[in-house]
Structure formats: C-alpha cells, structure tokens
Amino acid sequence: MVPHTSDGRVMFAIPWHEHTVVGTTDTPIDGPSYDPLPFEQEIEFILDTASRYLSRPPTRSDILSVYTGIRPLVKAGAGTSKTSALSRDHTIHVDHSGLLTIVGGKWTTYRHMAEDCVDHAITLGSLPDSECRTHHLQIHGYDDEIDGLSNMGVYGSDAVLIQRLAEEEPDFAKALHPALPYIAAEVVWAVRHEMARTLDDVLARRIRALFLNSHAALEMAPAVAALMARELDRDETWVNTQLVEFQKLAASYLPESAVVQQ
C-alpha cells in the first residue's frame, strides 16, 4: 500500500488469484454510466506510481485487464469536489410514503448496513422487535479449515464437491486456458449450483477470468459457452449470441479501451 501518492491519493497492489490487482482511488465524474471505461490518465498514473516501488517498472504490455467502477458515495449538500473527502458510510433515507432507501456504504460493512436497514424497517412497519442475527450467521461455504486464498479455496466447503465433479467426466478436469487456473468443472458447477445463465455470469462473476486476463477470457469464451450450452440445453444460436455479447463486454476490459478524461 502506498499511503500517499504524488497527488495525495492511496495506491495498492493486492495479490489476487495468482495475479496482482493494482489500483487507486478515485476520480470524480459528472454522471454515472452502466459501463464506465477506465481513464487513460488513471492507467498512466498507476503505472508511473508503481514504477517507483517495483524492482522492474511495469509497462503497458504487463497489463492483462483493466476495470473500473463507480463508487456510490453520498454527498451531503454542495461542497467538496474531492471524492476522497466524502464519507464511505451508508445513509438511510425514509420517504414520505414510508419507502426505505439505503445508499452508499461499503463491502466491509455490509452486515452493519443490513442490520441498520432491518432495524429501521422494524420501527417503520411497527413489526415485532427482535434482535438482529447477522453476527452469528455464517456465509455459504463457510469452513474454518480452508485456505481462502488458494484458487479452489474461494469455494469454501463447496471445493470438495467441485473436485468430485471434476472426477466424474475426464473433460470436466480440463483446464480452460493455460494462463488461468480454472477448470471446466467450475463452469458446470456455476450453471448447476450458482445460477449462472450467461457467458459473462461465468467469465466475469463466477470465475474471475475477465478481471484477471481479458484476452485469455475472450480466448476461453467459446469453450465455456459450449459447456454451458450442453448444461442448459441451448443451441448454436444461443452460443453465438452469448459470444457476441461477451465480446462487447470484454472489449472494455482490454487495456486499449481506456479513454482520455476531458
């Protein structure tokens, strides 16, 4: 973690699925869009800052994938344009009609957000008061023994079931791409047990291929679509539509997709 970059932001480099995610925070934008593109200036800033700390300065050709997101921060009235100065806390808003809206917040505080929201709803709806149980709820796949950092470890207690699936059919044990650690059984698992229905459900959200290596994700897309079509009983038209849709999405993860911020 670089706590103070040349322009006063933070930068981090995090090991993730045998790759490194290098990122920074954040650039104010005028309005939201569904598919925000990375800014050329951000990429240059990250490469430049990383060069000062890594023994071999990274270049553009080291970038395997680029992604960006819009942070839903709550702005209290007019004032600062510096997004880093805005609170990361969540806000609960109750409408005249009684509609309860929760906005902002963070991944690391989601249980607290849920608790706050449900407590407000109980009061609003005059429901019987009962203590929130979130502190004691374990997430799906919870297992103390598993190393959550390894590739299969992210599945928690499901890992053993996926390994069993891989033993069922020789094809299920096959790697999907030489540059990434994923096997066919993970695709079959995602369709059968994780409600994956589209190619990007699998390649972006069930396994993280698109985020880790966009070119590799594009190269493995036909094999993944074929596996999915077999599981979902879909025809070639479906496969082709999925491939076209995925190519459109993946284009914005290629390093060359960056746009110059005006």
Ligand SMILES: Cc1cc2nc3c(=O)[nH]c(=O)nc-3n(C[C@H](O)[C@H](O)[C@H](O)COP(=O)(O)OP(=O)(O)OC[C@H]3O[C@@H](n4cnc5c(N)ncnc54)[C@H](O)[C@@H]3O)c2cc1C
């Ligand atoms: C730049 C940035 C930095 C952040 N940094 C931090 C941080 O340091 N610490 C922290 O705690 N939080 C951080 N956050 C906030 C955190 O990422 C969010 O609070 C958290 O991800 C919200 O989780 P979620 O599951 O509600 O939504 P999301 O993580 O947004 O998940 C929604 C999912 O639904 C998928 N989806 C949407 N539409 C469809 C559809 N039609 N079909 C199928 N899938 C669909 C999306 O692709 C996405 O995967 C950051 C956010 C951003 C943008």
